[in-house]
Amino acid sequence: MIVNRREMALLLGVSLTTVSSWVDEGMPAIAQGRKGVAWEFDAAACIDWKCRRDVRLAVGDTEGSTLAEAELRELRAKAALREIDLAERRAQVVPVEDTVAVVADLAATVRQRLRAIGSRLGPMLAGEENPLTIQQRIETEIDDALTALSQYEPGDFDDAEEAAA
Numbered sequence: 080m081i082v083n084r085r086e087m088a089l090l091l092g093v094s095l096t097t098v099s100s101w102v103d104e105g106m107p108a109i110a111q112g113r114k115g116v117a118w119e120f121d122a123a124a125c126i127d128w129k130c131r132r133d134v135r136l137a138v139g140d141t142e143g144s145t146l147a148e149a150e151l152r153e154l155r156a157k158a159a160l161r162e163i164d165l166a167e168r169r170a171q172v173v174p175v176e177d178t179v180a181v182v183a184d185l186a187a188t189v190r191q192r193l194r195a196i197g198s199r200l201g202p203m204l205a206g207e208e209n210p211l212t213i214q215q216r217i218e219t220e221i222d223d224a225l226t227a228l229s230q231y232e233p234g235d236f237d238d239a240e241e242a243a244a
Contacts (some may be wrong), residue, residue: 083119084098084099084118086186109121162186192228196224203216
């Protein structure tokens with residue numbers, strides 16, 4: 080799934096500045112953003128890169144290490160993998176692919192709901208001259224959309240969007 084820099088930051092739970100720093104460290108970017116052009120990232124490749132980066136940071140530099148140190152790192156890595164496997168079996172963790180899919184679905188839903196506000200309010204507000212009334216109707220529409228999104232479950236809005244089309 081291709082995402083922009085803001086979506087990448089959201090997926091990784093970091094700031095836009097951190098995403099930029101990580102790009103400097105080697106996080107893969109499909110297209111580098113510039114004025115008028117959005118960044119593009121392959122979400123799965125970036126999450127994979129971050130996991131590998133976290134492992135490298137946890138294990139440390141392996142240059143010049145002894146065999147005993149290498150064996151200890153291997154034992155620690157195997158133990159960590161067993162803990163991850165156990166957490167998966169207990170359903171305490173969610174596969175990255177599932178998380179990426181849900182976040183992408185939510186981002187698409189947010190985009191659809193916000194873009195639909197104009198088409199719903201346009202006809203209602205076409206003849207309205209009172210700025211306070213216009214503001215109240217816009218705020219009500221946004222609040223309604225945010226309330227619906229706060230109760231979001233994957234797939235909730237698929238049928239509603241199709242019916243509205």
